[in-house]
Amino acid sequence: MSERFVSARVEGEQGVARALQALREIGVPRGAIEVLSDVPLPEAVLGGAMKATKLRRFTFTGLVLGLVTGVFFSIGTLFLYPVLVGGQPVYFAPPNLIIIYELTMFGLVVATALGFVFETRRVKGGGRPYWANVSHGGIYVVVEVPPDLVATRIREALIARGAEPVDPEETLP
């Protein structure tokens, strides 16, 4: 039976560091490793970031969209429907700047939020393993078995460094 994931429970940050070293030694790519914990672990333990995030692209897109909407509302609608009020010229910079600023911020915020939700839920091919013990303080290492390695080899390497292999309790999402 080919397993997709090999999971192990480790003790504390030292356990995580040792497990990561073990996996690195047998050649598991970093993108295939996940470390589940209740509290974010520092980079020094992980030896660097796990995977890059595309969140900034969402933010920037939102900024641009917000800017465009702001310009449309404050300047474009005045082109579409010019109304004279109060002796002020039809296209007047200070109110336009305020509107553009607010809508840019709005676009930025909404896009970042959508990006976060989208990225958090994005999983390819079904759910991933999870244990309720994670929120009770347990730390787990989950390895997605790469095509050139065998699950048992990964498991052995982990056991050698003090990890305790477990089966997944539930899958999320």
Add this chain to the structure above:
Amino acid sequence: MSDPLQPPANWAIEPPPPPPVPAEEATPEEAAEALAATGVVTLQAATEAELDSLDRRLDERVFRSMGSISIRYVALFMLAGLVVTVGLFAWGYQVYNGIGVAGIRRPVFWGFYITNFVFWIGISHSGTLVSAILRVLNVEWRRPLTRAAEAMTVFALMIGGLFPIVHLGRPWRFYWMIPFPNERGLWPNFRSPLMWDLLAILTYITASSLFLFFPLVPDLASARDRATGVRRFVYRLLSLGWRGSQQQWNRLHLGMRIFTIVVIPIAVSVHSIVSWDFGVTQVEGWHSSVFAPYFVIGAIYSGIAALMTVLVLVRRGLHLEDYITLRHLDRMGKVLLAVSVIWFFFFWAGFLTDWYGGNAISREIQRMHMFGNMAPLFWTMLGVCMVLPFLTLWFRRVRTSPGAILVISLLINLGMWIERFLIVVTSPMRNAVSFNWGTYRPQWPEITITVATFAAFTLLYLLFSKAFPLISLWEVKEGWRIDRWRREGVMEVESDVPSIEGAAAGVTAAVEARS
């Protein structure tokens, strides 16, 4: 009688006392209990097990308060609900019979409702200050306070955003202020400060709701793992499939960093725009260029005071005294004192320029404030917002007494409400043409709705406290660990992967690693 400037005997500042050495046969739980009993914020849990049991203790304390409902809670809930119902009835009465049932008149076209609007938007700056500014400055003691502050912001904005609709003459047409394509071919007037209000508050409430929601996701995952039934389903939905993987943590940290940096200029702009509702008019006493920073500082001031009220009540009601400690109150008290001085500076700047070089109308308004029929309100406001914090918050004894903090913060908010009232109502009372001067007398719908909004805030907070943890659990735990790593270092793993800059910055910046 202990010296008020010396810390009380049962808690330490710096350096902390050495932890009680557990006996050989003491279990980690007992050692952790012994540690926590000292009430020291920075915990010198030397072992993983002790830290773990502190984590569990925090979890258990918070989740137990979420799960149980006491008689006191039910009583408060029903009282608040009753007041809110009466307020809704008053609003319905007003909509049915017309805005004329309120006390507004020519020339005082804006009364209690706009005062409340400015007041609640001001309260909403509490979350921004504590959450965003303290986060950006990496101030560690903000960790237990952020959730309560962010919740305050969202609820205050929800309530404050209602008032522009309540005060309309034709409230059922409020949606004409929203820019949407329609068959009339009309757009709202973006040159009007009320439109800037709409967009600014919309942006701010969106940003703060999301700012509240995203750090909530890991705590919702914890709740999901402990809940059953309907609650579990809801938490599962809301926690967005959170598993605690480091990629998710990285994304959360990055998203939080973006939000933190963005929400500060949004908050400053929101209250500046609210101040420009008044500042850009021709009304003497409103047409003042100092209004924008004055209102922003006033908002931060009343926001911190309100936050301190809420914190004192929350720590007492939910038995969180070990986590929202006296030291937090002490530090917040110092911030409050500093902000009160800055507030007085801006107040003085406006007052002096009006008094010295103002025209006849401005001086008449000031005379009315200082010696006329507004004098009791004016001097109360000054006494409570300036003199009281100066006399009391200098002393650590006062700052660390929850009862004193409660009274002082409530009085400060009363004073700030009066300050908003004086600005909004008294300036149109004395306008350019003396034939048109008039007095404002609030009527019962306005008073009822004002009181009901405070009850609504309480109600929302009560609901929130049972549905979501009022302390940001993962942030507090992260803070404990950062403190430990700072002391002891963390084993560094050899790695050939350079640290990718796209990852979390907030956590790792404080850590010193040595192999």
Add this chain to the structure above:
Amino acid sequence: MACYAENNIGVSDAGQVAMGRNRQWIRIERYWERTQFPDVEARFLPIMCQQCAQAPCEPVCPVFASVHSYDGLNTQVYNRCIGTRYCGHNCPYKVRVFNFFAPEFPAPLNEQLNPDVTVRSIGIMEKCTFCVQRIRRARQEAEVQGRPIYDGEIQPACVQTCPSGALVFGNGVDPDSQVSRLMRSQRGFRLLESFDTGPSVVYLKKGGTARV
């Protein structure tokens, strides 16, 4: 009174007036010059909407209910008003009137409403329009007959009714009209000139030796 009749302005009861919510579009402001009896003198100033060229009430309306017309009038669009009352604050003359309650016309006033003017509902701002319905009617008739509008042809209700001819209305652009000649008088002043709102109403001081 003529203004009330012409423009369908509702009647306010005594309680409302005591609160300051009278609905009149043109009011006579009374200023006491000397108050020691029997040496008492009062001056009267009829104030209506000044139809400012740079009206401060216009830019602040969030829904464009207060706009400037092509012939220099400050128009209030009743249907569009949602009742924020911001314009009322920004008018330095405080000529804007708000309908705190729906206007009432106790019998038999409800039988003499002017069909040319909308009856406003609750929650709407209103003010003097220089009897824009009469202006439009005169324009239309003049256009139909292919002639320019004569000087003095358009008379708002207040101008028409004033027995002493104290109010004069006309075309300010035409230099020969009576209104233009009066506007150029040495006795002329505008209200609250320091606000620079550009009001369209010129008041003439009493006394002086100027003929006009």
